[in-house]
Amino acid sequence: MxxxxxxxxxxxxxxxxxxxxxxxxxxxxxxxxxxxxxxxxxxxxxxxxxxxxxxxxxxxxIHTLQAASNRTLNHHRHDWMNDLQVLYGYIRMQKPDKMVECVEKIKDRMAEESRIAKLGEPALIHYIQSFRTLTNAVQLRVEIAEGVHLTELPVDSSGISESLIEIMNAYRFAAAPALGEPAVLTMKLSMDDHALYAAFYYQGELTSEQRFASKINQQLEGAPLRPVEAGQPYGNMLLRAEWRA
The missing domain is CATH 1.10.287 (Helix Hairpins)
Structure with a gap:
């Protein structure tokens, strides 16, 4: 006390x-x-x-949030410095083909970060951007289709944001320690005329598939995101949120 x-x-x-x-x-x-x-x-x-x-x-x-933001900022700064150093090296070696390839890579990263920022849910944006500071066992890749701005769509954006974070956390905590390369978790967000889709592709091992499945079922109970099919494997999971009337 x-x-x-x-x-x-x-x-x-x-x-x-x-x-x-x-x-x-x-x-x-x-x-x-x-x-x-x-x-x-x-x-x-x-x-x-x-x-x-x-x-x-x-x-x-506030101190905890500031520390987390500083770690995230340092990771991003380190990545950008690496890209710029590689580009500078190609410029000095006068390799225009490699320069173009490097610039295209930087453009793709900028476009990806822009799409993440446009999701509109601060908690989800911060979680995705700071994922690398949370674990070394899982590498997160995010692919977001054009126009997927959660707060501007006819869905429960807050509930979807919470569900996505909890699912990524479930993968993060269930990932088995890797001796070599880390596991890779890819999250893809897309939509059509009727619904929003969230697909998860996991390449790696889990400590317990049964506990992971139980955790996922618990998180999706009553959530706006629902499995498209029952009994989906943990490595290939597709969820769907219908547009609200």
Missing amino acids: NRLQLAKRLAAMSVVLPAAASFIWEELLWLHALALLWLAGAAICWIGIERKHHSGQMRRT
Whole structure:
């Protein structure tokens, strides 16, 4: 028990004695007034402690988010520096074909990050961008079709975002430790005239397929994303969310 919790309990317990005294000696008006003053003081103390506790939690949460953002930013900065160094090397060696190939790769990455940012759900965007800072056992690849902006589509974008994050987490926690190359999880988001589709392709081993299947079924229960077919293998899973009327 920390000091703030102890102080809150003491403030609450301190009310018992004056309240009991006021109940026993009902005829003493000054005792009732004293009990009310004590109760007011204890309430003020409780509120002050609660605000301080909430403020401390907010500071810790902000610090955690800032640290996660810094790790994500460092990873992205490292990737961009690597690409620029490779491009600079091709320029110095005067290899125009390799230069074009490198520039096309950079353009593809920029387009991919732009499509991720346009999903519109901050939690999902942050999760995808920071995935590499969470695990080394699974490499995430994301392919998003043009026009898939969750917050602009007639779907429960918040519920879909939560489901996608939970499914990716299920793969992340179930991935078996790899001795060589990490497992690869590919998530593809697409749509047609009737629904949004989320496809997951997993290349790697799981610690327990049964526990993974149970976790997926639990996460999809009541979720806007539903399996297109029952009994899909963990390595090839297709989900669908119908447009809302």
